[in-house]
Amino acid sequence: MAPHSRPRRLATAALTAAFVVLVAACAPAHPNSIFHNHTDFNRDVGHLFDILIGLGSFVFLFVETILVVTLIKFRKREGQPAPVHVHGNTKLEILWTAIPAVILAVIAVPTVRTIFKTEAPATADALQVTVTGHQWWWEFQYPQYGITTANELYLPIGRKVNFTLRTADVIHSFWVPELGGKRDLISNHTNYLWFTPDSVTEDVFNGFCAEFCGTSHANMRFKVFTVKPAEFAAWAAHQEQPAVSLIPDTTKAKPGVVAATMPAPTMQVAQAAPATESFVSFPRADIPKYAVPETPIPAGMTFDQSLKGDPVEGQKLISAPTSMCLACHTIKGNPMMQAVLGPNLTHVATRTTIAGGLYPNDAQHLELWIKNARVMKPGVIMNTLGAGQIDPMTGKPTDVGKLTDQQIADIVAYLQTLK
Template sequence: MSRGKRLALLLSTFAIFALMLTGCQEPAKSVFDPKGTAGEMNLDLIMTAIYIMTFVCAVVMIIFVYVLIRYRQKPGDNSIPKQVEGSMKLEMLWIIIPIILLAILAVPTLSTTFSLAETPNEKDALKVKVTAHQYWWEFEYPELGIKTAQELHIPVGKKVHFELTSDDVVHSFWVPELGGKQDLTPGQTNTMWLDAKEPGVYAGRCAELCGASHALMNFEVVAQEQEKFDQWVAKRQKPSSEPQTAEQEAGKKVFSQNCMSCHAIDGTKLKTKGDKAPNLTGISERNKIAGLLENNDKNMEKWLKHPDQIKPGTYMPSFDFLNKKDMNNLKAYLESLE
């Protein structure tokens, strides 16, 4: 096989694999289908950069192909082409054009960056404090008196002002369809805002390498119509957390003996409210357990028994030492929390 054919085969194979990889993107994490104002601003910026880069690549390739054809060695022509050097016009041209292109990209980049960092002027903007931990998310609504974890609820059509910080290492808050990203740094508070134009559940991720379970540090943003959001707020402010059956009462006792030093549950008469791990108020109504597993009885037991196998590096200990009765009672209590 000739060298040219081998090169063509290699390029064709690469093109096929590149085309196949375009289908590997999870739709829930696509920045090209924004559902909020900030996401639309980010997409406009991305497309501006793509247009500029496409233009530059096209010009370079056209010049490259032209030079290959125009100055290729012709049969019987052994002369040396005219040597051109020190052209002031060319040097000024390839200095000025990149400066212009960078300026075109810099203006919207700076404008978008500062706009997304501003505090919303709207008086009814929702305020949320976000604290990142290895490997979970804490969401506090200071004006509503609510603290929850892993699942962020917001009303549709209203700007949400975020204050972001970290409890341990550097993380990054990212909801691809709504906007982002923003770093969360220990000892420092960063700000940003987002909104959702449509109801739905939007995937959130940590976008900064933060440890063994960085790729598993997921959360969800639940965007609801105002009426449903108000109902969620009312339930979180007055949660149903007291046991209703003997099994749940026994499960609460197991929880108080093993879990309450780290976890908090609002609306109970437990002596201690832990603040080292996710708040479990209303956990039965969350879509996911630990931001990863579908919320059902089987996965609840799986998480309680072997959390380190699901999220390597997690600080939560295994509770596989519980006997079957205590495990069932604990699950019954947790699954009753609304």
């Protein structure tokens, strides 16, 4: 090997790496950056980061400069006598112990202050949100409003929000890089996190599970919509309502009406939300590309797109024991649908994605999902329900649900009315 080739190769590699990092910084948008500071929480943490990077850079440059100067100035020369050996220099040693001690003290003060501030309980006027991590989706409850939803959070701008973090199974971690976190969801333990979304920001933010939690950990995402307080109020008022039934309540139906001859389940007909409040959900057309899933459909999954679903049939099917849905899902207002193993479906049509943000919430993806959820998202407890479909967990055709494409199309037509 030539004497200078190794350092030269190392230098080339270092320069290339530096260039790649520099070019990466030129990308137009960083939708998941922690440096955008859209909340008090992120700003406090970002401020600490700046102090650390600033002081760290100073120490690095100082030490490296002395090192390089020493290397050049005192390097071995021909005919040079052996250097004088030095044994200790008290002044110097006191100095280089004192300087790092001062730097650490300077870092400690704001660090401890930030820890106390962010760990303190949120003030009583905060919006309360209970987050429950599930393998592999997010349950969001608003106890002040009686709302349970999944994978999509609505937060009013300018109002402090206090998250109560729990898990239904293994450890997960709640993280919205642009807003705050990450904070773990730990079994048999409750964690808290609070922040205030900036009052100038109306936007969509990506959220992630940041603690490996099994097969579909990477498919456990969520979205945060920050909206105007009036829009939040309208959204909450809407979400509080039970689902609108397509089948009139049999207890109030007149004789001779078809529905009266139908067996249970019955549903209360919900009052519509006040007409003045038009905001039901964040307009889909305004959602930026970075928050729209592009997951390809798994190979082999097909559905007869020419089928037209009947929503009334769908409502009957979904709450029939043979369809299985009632074993796991809630639809508020339908006494047959009160299970809590899966996401609450009361207003599922107001959400833009399904399955932990993995797929867009549209007819095609809903159909494929119900047909074979375990192929669409590896590991899920939702059964393979399409007739003749192979359940990837058993390798055999499914023995539950056995829904035909027509039945699935009916169910999906009903789900899409759950606005």
